[in-house]
Amino acid sequence: MPVLAHGQNFSTGLRQILCLSRAILRKNRIIILDEATANVDLRSDELIQRTIREKFANSTVLTVAHRINTVIDSDRVLVMDAGVAVEVDAPYVLLKNNDGAFRKMVEALGQQEYDRLYLKAKAKFERSTFCEK
Incomplete structure (x- = not known):
């Protein structure tokens, strides 16, 4: 066509x-x-x-x-708020920050989706070459 x-x-x-x-x-x-x-x-x-x-x-x-699902298994995520960088790190690391902007965005999706995305981010982090073994 x-x-x-x-x-x-x-x-x-x-x-x-x-x-x-x-x-x-x-x-x-x-x-x-x-x-x-x-x-x-x-x-x-x-x-x-x-x-x-x-x-x-x-x-x-x-x-x-x-869409958070789009970047949850990225090596790094840069979170922007009103044109300002507020966080940058591996998604799993960002999710471990209780007061972090990224974590709050993921929590806003509900507990079931948070749990699913957390496990996906954790699995990627554990496979990552950036992870110290």
């Missing part, structure tokens, strides 16, 4: 997937994703995030996201 100028014949979500596909084919070493999955459903978000982790495992990926 032909792609019209600026992908006008595709939905926003499909345009995002096309951009990601182009980055995969180009084998970019630095990827900047700004709300890359904001216009897709949660199932597609998970598929896209898995693809990003697999295809860009040897690349630097900078992700701007509001």
Whole structure:
């Protein structure tokens, strides 16, 4: 199917997937994703995030996201508030800070979701090369 100028014949979500596909084919070493999955459903978000982790495992990926699930297994998270950096560290480390902004955002999702995300962050941290063993 032909792609019209600026992908006008595709939905926003499909345009995002096309951009990601182009980055995969180009084998970019630095990827900047700004709300890359904001216009897709949660199932597609998970598929896209898995693809990003697999295809860009040897690349630097900078992700701007509001969905915490999107960044919970990142190496580092930078939490911004009104344009000011308030925290930066591994998600697991940030979750261990009882008064931290990141922890409060995750807690606001409810106990069940907090527990799920905490375990995911902990597993990533324990696998991480940044973790002292």
